[in-house]
Amino acid sequence: MIYSKSIILLIIYYLTxxxxxxxxxxxxxxxxxVGGYGGYSYQAYDANGLNSYVNDFNxxxxxxxxxxxxxxxxxxxxxxGINFFRANIKGFILTTKGFYQYLIEKNSATINSDAGNTxxxxxxxxxxxxxxxxxxxxxxSAISWKVIDASLLFxxxxxxxxxxxxxxxxxxxxxxxxxxxxxxxxxxxFILTIIDQYISIEGTAGYTVLSIDRMKSGGGNxxxxxxxxxxxxxxFITSGGFNAVxxxxxxFPL
Numbered sequence: 001m002i003y004s005k006s007i008i009l010l011i012i013y014y015l016t017x018x019x020x021x022x023x024x025x026x027x028x029x030x031x032x033x034v035g036g037y038g039g040y041s042y043q044a045y046d047a048n049g050l051n052s053y054v055n056d057f058n059x060x061x062x063x064x065x066x067x068x069x070x071x072x073x074x075x076x077x078x079x080x081g082i083n084f085f086r087a088n089i090k091g092f093i094l095t096t097k098g099f100y101q102y103l104i105e106k107n108s109a110t111i112n113s114d115a116g117n118t119x120x121x122x123x124x125x126x127x128x129x130x131x132x133x134x135x136x137x138x139x140x141s142a143i144s145w146k147v148i149d150a151s152l153l154f155x156x157x158x159x160x161x162x163x164x165x166x167x168x169x170x171x172x173x174x175x176x177x178x179x180x181x182x183x184x185x186x187x188x189x190f191i192l193t194i195i196d197q198y199i200s201i202e203g204t205a206g207y208t209v210l211s212i213d214r215m216k217s218g219g220g221n222x223x224x225x226x227x228x229x230x231x232x233x234x235x236f237i238t239s240g241g242f243n244a245v246x247x248x249x250x251x252f253p254l
Contacts, residue, residue, distance in 0.1 A: 116166025
């Protein structure tokens, strides 16, 4: 299902690039302007496989910890990108864009022992490149409504288990998704114009469809189901969820 929808998005993107020159009036990205943007990004997700790994860690060490390792499900970070085209076509505003996004979630716990304390740090990084379109309409001279915002993302997901043990000893185990993962988002939002064509603030809220099955180390070993298990993990990230982005758009004349 995700691949068929991804192909549809790519076709829309291709048609947009070929048809945009027929628009009647242009903003960012055509005939004199290119638009860049950057801002804050939030992503909720369900990580059944990863949280089972966390639950096992807490179960095995609960008697020697003052606080349990937290569960995963909310990553935060930043997004930077370019608005390639922004065109007004018969009252509808069409934008095509590309971006890079980096999201992170980190939890830690300390295991107490007579030999000293060991700090365990679990870190999840989600890096993706994306292309997208949004179609909106003008509400007033200062506010536009993005009726639909859709993007296709190419994801790299990394999980790192770091143990800072007594003394200078540190162990690090890192795993990455087995193969490049495709996901997509759809949502809606608003654009507040500060200086026409030059500066605006944009907010988007929507839903991300995302799943990561297997994770592997650099040596090709699969991430285990639990810390001491020989069984490989499945469904590392089961599904995506709510996402939100707030960003500053800046236009530059060419």
